[in-house]
Amino acid sequence: MKGNSFSKRNRIAYLYILPWLIGIVVFSVYPFFISFYYSLCDYNPLSEHVFIGFGNYVKLFTKDPEFYKSLKATLLYTVYTVPCKLLMSLAIALMLNKARKGIGVLRTVYYLPSLFGGSIAVAVLWKIMFIDNGMVNGWLNFFGIPNVSFLGDPKMALPTLSLLEVWQFGSSMVMFLAALKQVPNSLYESAKMDGANSIRRFFTITIPGISPIIFFCIIMQTLNAIQNFTSAFVVTKGGPLQSTYMLGVKLYNDGFKLLKMGYASATSWIIFSIVTLFTVLLFTSSKYWVFYNDEK
Amino acid sequence: MRIMSKKVFGNVFSYAILIIIGVIMCYPLIWMFFASFKTNSEIFAGVRLLPQSFSFEAFRYGWRGVGGNTYSKFFTNSFLLVAPTTILTVITSALVAYGFARFEFRGKKILFTILLGTLMLPNAILIIPRYTIFRDLNVIDSYYPFYLMAAFACYPFFTYMLVQFIRGLPRDLDEAAYIDGCGSFGILVRILLPLLKPALFSAGLFQFLWTYNDYFNSLIYISSIKKYTVSLALRMTMDSEATTAWNSIMAMSCLVVLPVVILFFFCQKYFVEGIATTGLKG
Numbered sequence: 347m348k349g350n351s352f353s354k355r356n357r358i359a360y361l362y363i364l365p366w367l368i369g370i371v372v373f374s375v376y377p378f379f380i381s382f383y384y385s386l387c388d389y390n391p392l393s394e395h396v397f398i399g400f401g402n403y404v405k406l407f408t409k410d411p412e413f414y415k416s417l418k419a420t421l422l423y424t425v426y427t428v429p430c431k432l433l434m435s436l437a438i439a440l441m442l443n444k445a446r447k448g449i450g451v452l453r454t455v456y457y458l459p460s461l462f463g464g465s466i467a468v469a470v471l472w473k474i475m476f477i478d479n480g481m482v483n484g485w486l487n488f489f490g491i492p493n494v495s496f497l498g499d500p501k502m503a504l505p506t507l508s509l510l511e512v513w514q515f516g517s518s519m520v521m522f523l524a525a526l527k528q529v530p531n532s533l534y535e536s537a538k539m540d541g542a543n544s545i546r547r548f549f550t551i552t553i554p555g556i557s558p559i560i561f562f563c564i565i566m567q568t569l570n571a572i573q574n575f576t577s578a579f580v581v582t583k584g585g586p587l588q589s590t591y592m593l594g595v596k597l598y599n600d601g602f603k604l605l606k607m608g609y610a611s612a613t614s615w616i617i618f619s620i621v622t623l624f625t626v627l628l629f630t631s632s633k634y635w636v637f638y639n640d641e642k
Numbered sequence: 643m644r645i646m647s648k649k650v651f652g653n654v655f656s657y658a659i660l661i662i663i664g665v666i667m668c669y670p671l672i673w674m675f676f677a678s679f680k681t682n683s684e685i686f687a688g689v690r691l692l693p694q695s696f697s698f699e700a701f702r703y704g705w706r707g708v709g710g711n712t713y714s715k716f717f718t719n720s721f722l723l724v725a726p727t728t729i730l731t732v733i734t735s736a737l738v739a740y741g742f743a744r745f746e747f748r749g750k751k752i753l754f755t756i757l758l759g760t761l762m763l764p765n766a767i768l769i770i771p772r773y774t775i776f777r778d779l780n781v782i783d784s785y786y787p788f789y790l791m792a793a794f795a796c797y798p799f800f801t802y803m804l805v806q807f808i809r810g811l812p813r814d815l816d817e818a819a820y821i822d823g824c825g826s827f828g829i830l831v832r833i834l835l836p837l838l839k840p841a842l843f844s845a846g847l848f849q850f851l852w853t854y855n856d857y858f859n860s861l862i863y864i865s866s867i868k869k870y871t872v873s874l875a876l877r878m879t880m881d882s883e884a885t886t887a888w889n890s891i892m893a894m895s896c897l898v899v900l901p902v903v904i905l906f907f908f909c910q911k912y913f914v915e916g917i918a919t920t921g922l923k924g
Contacts, residue, residue, distance in 0.1 A: 358826050362741030363753070365734045366801065369794025374760050377771030384770060391774065438663070441656045448657075454910065455664040458671065461902050461913075465855040466873040467895040470880055471674050474888055479686045481673055488689045513667065520914055565762070573766050576857045580877060594858075597766055602862060607770050614767045621764050 385615050389608035402612035415588045416596040417616075419504060419578075423592060424571040426508040431567055432560070435515040439522035440552075453523070460516030469580040472510045473497070476581075497582055500589035507577045507590055518563045522556060529555035557636045561628070568624055572617060593617050671899075678893035685888050701897075704890030708878050709867050713894060716875040723785045723860075723871055724853045730792035731800055731849045732842055738795045739804030740830050744816060760798045765858075773862055787863045788853065800845045807841040808834060844912045851902060872898045 360367075385402055389395035406413045438456055442449050462468045475481045476496035483493045496506045533551050542550065553560075575594035578584060584591035584599075593613060601610025677685050678700050680693040705713045742754055776787045795801055811834060819829045835842070857873045864874060876898055880891055906913060 356745045356747050359741040359745030359747040359750075362737050362745070365793065366738040366741075366757070366795035367753075369791070369796045370756060370760065372775070373772060373791060373794060373796045374763065374768065375756075377768045377775070378763070380771045380774075381767050391777065438660070441660050445653075445657065445660065452660055452664055453914075455668055457913075458903070458906070459667060461851065461906055462899055463852065463855045464857055465899065465902075466857050466876045467898040468670075470876060470891060470895050471670055473880075474677070474685070474892065475670060475673070477686075481677075481685075481689070484686075484689045513670075569762060569764065573764050580857075580880075594766060597769075598858075598861075601770055602773075607774075611770050614764075614770065617766045618764055621762070625762060 381611050381614060384608050385611035387608040387611075389611070390605050391607055392605065395608065398608075402609050405609070406612055406616065412588065412591065412596060413613075416591050416593045416613075419588075419590055420572055420574075420593045420617075420620075422504055423508060423511075423574060423578075423590075424568055426505060427511040427571050428564060428567045430508070430512045431515045431518065432563060434512060435519035435563070436522055436560075438515070439519045439526060442519075442523060443526045453520070456519055457516035460514040463514065464576040466576065466580060468510065469577050472506070472577065473581045476506050498586055500587045503582050503586055503590045507574075507581060510577050510581070511571065511574070518567070521559050521563065525556040525559040526552070554637045558638060561632055561636045565625060565628055568628075569621060572621055572624075674892050675896055678889060678896045680889055682887060682889050685892070700887070700889035700893040703887060704879065704894040707875060708882050711868055711870070711875075713872070713875065713897070715868065716870055716872045717897075719869055720854060720871040720873075723788055724850055726785070727788045727792045727853050728846050728850045730789060731795075731797055732846045734793055734795040735797065735800040735804050735845060736830075736835065736838070736842060738801050739808055740834065742801070743805045743808035744813075744826075744829075757798050757801060761802060769859075769862060776863065782863060783865045783869060785864075785869075788859070792849075797849065800849060803845060804838070804841060807838055811837055840912060840915065843909070844915060847905065847909055847912055850905070854902065 384395065386397060386399055387395040388398050388401070442452060442456075445452070459468070476483075478493060478495055478498065482496065486492070486494060494502060496502050529552060533555075534547060537547050537551060573594050574592055575598065578590045578592045578595050579598065582590040584595045593616065597610050597613045597617070600613060601607045673691060676691055676693055679696045679698070680700075681697070684690075684693060707713050707716060742750070742757070772787070773782070776782050776790075779786075781787055781790070791797070815833050815837075816829050819833045824832065855873070857877070860871050860874050864870065867878070870878065872894075876891070876894055879894060880886065
């Protein structure tokens, strides 16, 4: 601690963080709590809200078959996309890390799709590509494979949307690339001297070395996957047979189309509970598999 | 020798895989580009990538837009939404980050924990109350919800990112400037901000990108067609055409992603550094 006047000007800090303080109270903390209150209400924005206790939750779990379809679609989407995206970005990053020439161009190519994020333009593109007589079926026919009803078959629709998500693995790949460069070369050298083969080196040096980034990516990607909205809303509109009717879409339809905002708030708390449960599990498990080398 | 050739083979093999996957990844975007010059029936005929003849008809037709509003209107709207939001985000995030990174004050620890917590707070849970707040403030169907959230630093990711960058700058700089009679705001503006330029630029880029791509929030806060951004317009174009003119929709999609692609190619360094640093320090 420095005792001079330099460190006495600290009270002014409140002035710097003031915008955030107001913002956090008005646009985050208050909404967070009031949202729980709404979820206990019959709340239509056009009329007064009426407190109904846990009625919305009871209805969700016992009287709304849509809810279970939404839950299933959301969880499946998460299970499909997070591991695939992770493995894909890690594999490509490893290969790019070894390659010497052309890495800049290749990195750009892989990164490009992830620029568009939840953009409507790529959702539209996906729809046109995977439509029954679209480009992808064109190629399948070209190789003698019969048409697949990507967006019409309830079994295929969710994987097709997942593909759109996995296609955008670029930003996690860039993170992995940066992390791989940070793993000290000397560790590999000494492991080689000790006779560890490349597979062993990968699991004992590379994976622990980049484990913080793996951890970070899993958390962020799961958060995004559970809240996915745009692709399900635009490409399949939740169909066919509500096979892609994810919780995000349900929340929008209930809250902003049917104006049942109390009911939609209950859905949002289900989303929040899933996210929280998952985050807690991950943080607890991280003790065993995430290694931080440098304490800053 | 045997080991050498095995290595060369391995290299060729991984390059081949990298290139094949790369081509597959880019193909949809390239296809989209060429599809916007095709006729509607050509889009759904076979696997030919290049159009039989390059026609700008789809662009001309698509640009007319919907309900008397052309895409010039929608692009202007997008700009009016995105530019102030981005600028406000950068300014307030920098101020708040400075407060957190350079001062010790009561409650700092708990406040910073709250900041980190909101990083992981799902938007889903906030959207209905925020809608209600903005409705009570009478700013629904305008861009003010976006401006207000930017002005009050409601994008914790950028604040956090800038805190990390400022912490990376030596404190001696501040002290030296202080001794020379520089006030705390002077230190921020004259000493730190010049050094933070790349980080501020990264933050701005990402905020630009995310706001421009955003669909969910625009859908909720904006309702009248004349205020539609390109995302909302694109969706409406797709739904409103009875016999859908897919080539025009592809043409408009191309134009919608174009600013993002151009921005990326000019600022690639900042993108990559932005992701790498924030990720590493996350």
